[in-house]
Amino acid sequence: MEYLSSESVMLVGSILLIAGVLIGKSSYRIGLPILLIFLLVGMGFGTDGAGIQFSDMHTAQSIGMVALCIILFSGGMGTKISAIRPVIMPGIALSTAGVLMTAFITGGFIWLLSGMEWTNIHFAFLPSLLLAATMSSTDSASVFGILGSQKVAMRNNLRPLLELESGSNDPMAYMLTIILIETITMGSELSGWSVIWQLSLQFGIGGLMGVAMGKTTSRLIAFYRTWGNAKGAGEDPSQATAMISIMILGAVFLTFSATTALAGNGYLAVYICGILLGNERLPNHRGISKFMDGMTWLMQIVVFLMLGLLVNPHEMLDVAAVSLLIGVFMIAIGRPLSVFLSLAPFRGITLRSKLWVSWVGLRGAVPIIFATYPVVENVQGAGEIFNIVFFVTLLSLLIQGTSVISSARKLDLIDTDAAPEEDFGVELADELPTSLHTIELSERELTKGNTLREMSLPKGSLVMMVKRGGRYMVPNGTLKLVPGDRLLVIQEDVTPDSRHA
Structure with a gap:
């Protein structure tokens, strides 16, 4: 096997980043999500394109894990409790029951497809459910990226609802994926009580650790600011902001690793920690937010480029027909059915709002990252699972990602009277009342x-x-x-x- 030198890796990486950014600039003109552009750039430079060989699933999974921690934390920091308070219960319903229903509805459809003679996939029920579970959550990077780039106001608290759902449903999809992989590899049966117990344990520990680490990090920041008394207070503000940002980044990874070590869900803990810190009075909040935004964009770009390099497009052609059927089913039936059932108890949510939430079930990097887990664990049919998930993700970004705002306009859900928020680039010190x-x-x-x-x-x-x-x-x-x-x-x-x- 031929290994690239460090200089060659830097050369290839820099070309990919620059090419992705320059090509991504055109995404606003042609109406494609910018993250889809990076995914396509990665594919263009990959095995079937420019010929760059990258097939290390372990490395891809590790990079994806780091990136997802930063993306979820940054999404949490940008979530205002005052904004999500009116939609907390519907958001939780979508991110828990909605994910479960999407997995089981889509898994049942995949299982039925596998039993037909004309299809080229032959999954038993549990592998079918595993394939659906990896795709059962909406992708926070895609949703945050599209909504963040479109300066429009939504009616009926739809924007905070969608951001809350997309930021908090990855933990459920992750837990389902891990539980199903363990069940398949151990050859045991799927027990309903066991699933409920594991989900409750991971959610409970993850939630508690998220709150605890959020409060601990806030106290660490306060301690840093007062450490050294007068000398500490005289620290250059830009240096203090940089150091606090780095400390927060360390707290993100500590939160994830400590929660995972305690058998909790690290992704949920990271997201909750981000929400708590984002609603605290932090010194130079703008500078810290800009740092995290920059890290988030870097992680998103790296992950989408890496996943583009990882896939072999010619292998996707073998499962293109069945992947198209699965993708269309998820978009047209699986996602809408789970949304309408999850939101049924909430009478105040209008039909048009439910239709739009059903449509904006974007898939992105997260399902592809989760699809690497079966490959790493040598689950039978894992290669097919990965290629199908990749195809469905491309389909979702192409169809749903390009119509987020236009569908909202058709349903008359854009608030044209609301003035866009603007702070003129001015920020006040948090100490000022x-x-x-x-x-x-x-x-x-x-x-x-x-x-x-x-x-x-x-x-x-x-x-x-x-x-x-x-x-x-x-x-x-x-x-x-x-x-x-x-x-x-x-x-x-x-x-x-x-x-x-």
Whole structure:
């Protein structure tokens, strides 16, 4: 076997990254998800393309595990508790019962296909269920990437619902995949009580560890900031932000590994830890978020390029017909059926909302990463499972990924009246008892006059900046305001002490 030198690996890696970024820039013009572009670039440079040989499933699984930890943590950090509070129960229903139903409904369909003479797959019931389980969760990287790149507001709390589901359903799919692999390799029967016990144990330990590590990391950050007293307080802010970001990254991997060692679900723990830290008052929250966003994009790009290199497209052709049937079934029947059944108890969710959530069941890197587990464990038919999962993922990204926003428009679920959130690139220190808000002016706000001195701003508020088109202006009392102007307002937070001041 011929090994590449370190310099050659760096050369190939740098070319892949640069090519992926440049080609990915065009994704906005042609309407393809940017992560699909990276997947296709990886395939183009792989065995059936430029000829780069990469087939190490163990390495791919390890890199995928690291990447998924960072992606889930970053997704958790970007999740505001105030936003998901109204949709916590529907989100949990989708990420637990929804995943189970998707796995069993799709697994049953795959098993029926396997019994037909004209198909070229022949899976027993448990391997059929395993194949479905690897694809049973929506992919957080794909969902976060598409929703994050499209600056649109959704009605009916759909955006936080979808982000909560996609960020929290990977643990269930992971647990199902591991349980089924253990059952198949050990030659035992699938026990309902055993599955319930393992799921409860992993969810319980994972949840507790996520909360514990979130609080512990928050205290570590507070300790770091005060360590050394006056000398510590005088640390360069950019250095402090960098060090705290690195410490948080270490806490992510510690959370995952410690939870896994305790037989809990590390992915769930990482996601919960991210939610807790994201809703804490962290020093230079923006800088830390930017660091994690950069790490998340890097991990997503690396994983999609790596998975593109890992697959051999000519092998997918052997299972293309049956993969197409499975993919269409998941998109048109399996996902919608599981969504409607999971959300049946929640009467407040409209039919149009359920239809859209059913459609946006994107598959991405996570199912492919989970499909490497049967290969590593030498499960019979694991190669076919991997190729089918890869094909279904491509189909999902091509069909569903390109129609996320257009389907929302057709169902009239985009809130055109909501002004996009914007902070003008300004961030306040968390120690200050103030907050920033934006106001977009309409005729109604200007009925009493078109200057700041004539506007009725809340007590303790001050307009810092005005944005008009592409211009930014520092206002004074005589600046003439017009409808469409956006105001950046700093407001004093109301506390019990400030009320009596």
